Amino acid sequence: MTQPEGPTTGHPLTTWGADHLEHTVTIRTDAHDARHMRTSAGHVSVVDAHRIAAARLARSNALDACAVCLVVNDTAGVVLPAQVHILSTTDPTSSLLASHDAGSPDWARVLVASPLRGTWAAHEAQLMATEIAERAARASRLRISGSPSPPPGLSLSTRHASELHDIAALTEAAGLPLLSSPAQRELTHTPLLHLCDLPDTTQATASPQGILIHAGTVLEDLEPNGTHTVEIGYRRIALLQMGVLQGTGRELEFVRDHLFEDPSSAAALIRGRPTNGWASWLDCAGRALRELI
Template structure:
């Protein structure tokens, strides 16, 4: 993703920060409209809903399980989003990409839909619900160049509104050295986790291992349900008396990441340590506040 400085404007049509939001980069022709599901009728009354559009239906659970996305395109948002509202239960918000100059065509939309699905799958941050995703549509070279610029803009706007669908969870740490890695271990080896503290939270890296069984004190609690959801969604899999992370997974806090591995309540700021044995708290919080 292009990391050059950008000016992004967010407009609130009804004045509420939790209502419909319209985001745009001031020098680009497209805008992204963030629509809470409850306010779908309000959006469908807006003139922007009458355009050809690329859209993303998203859910972002608070329980640590993976967010979901469905990508679509249409020239009839009222009908298509109405169908999704009545037939798809999972989504909480619709993010709709349209042109401020009404210049988005069906050919643009088809290519953008395909590009979005492929990039989202490669990033692996959201579970996509698009099935096969289709084949690459034929797109003339000049139009494809336009699409790629629109796609870049759309990705930046999605991330700004809290949905970095196209960005891997460890994107900003691929070149991190050993000092950026933190470990969560037990003496008997039943827990052996590795992770990275990022600006979004704490990422437990693939192949990290934890205990399969929960301690009795969290049986029937939200922590136990949270760990089971990680297994059910395929983030972790069971191997013998352990669970193994199948892929990198972002947690909102170091403590929820530690709970996932230990199967008990845990203070992740203390449990996660670097190679020198310094706690995450000492490295990331005390170093700043000291």
């Protein structure tokens, strides 16, 4: 697959494999505002685009190798969109546009993931796409999940399972909320927020760009042996290295304001476990963030 042209943005991000850290992340933005990321395992593209442009993007990225492509429609700004479309990139008769019903929105968020080396067989790509969609539904938010647990009777090779995990880690580390609403969110004001049950140690401000965590917000302990404990731990390490967090051991806090695109990613990082930020961030009247947008 040809690497897309465009300027490289200087984001010194860290992604991780099964056993080691790798400083190998490059984020590129092309002329169509699609964001492209690479690791040693694979290539990920994320774009908010008109659905016709999205179809072209998906097809162009899938020419040389079978890829996983998810198209997400979300007009209400809710956590879990009504539809997740999986494009079978190996079927020449499949049409991304045909998979949209007449009432679907004109804009969509598209994720295309494909291997950097070698190829995925059609059944492997379809299995990955299905697993991603199922895990997203179970998590009540659209995101790439961790190591796959395929349905009974189906399995991924060790190499492909590792690739999917690395792509998941990269996407999460880059702070790209794959399935949050691509539509511009409108706020009539920017209320002060706190996490449920943590009014004295957390403070944030909502904005159309995401959620701004205020300096002085204190982090909770990581969930022992949690599904995403390792990923959240590495994200905390990255913020420590950036000087956003300070502290040692279990005593960590924000020492400067920091913007997150995804309220759930911010909430999970603070709580130390997966958290639905749309329901957990509250204003002083106890209204959840999803009610304020």
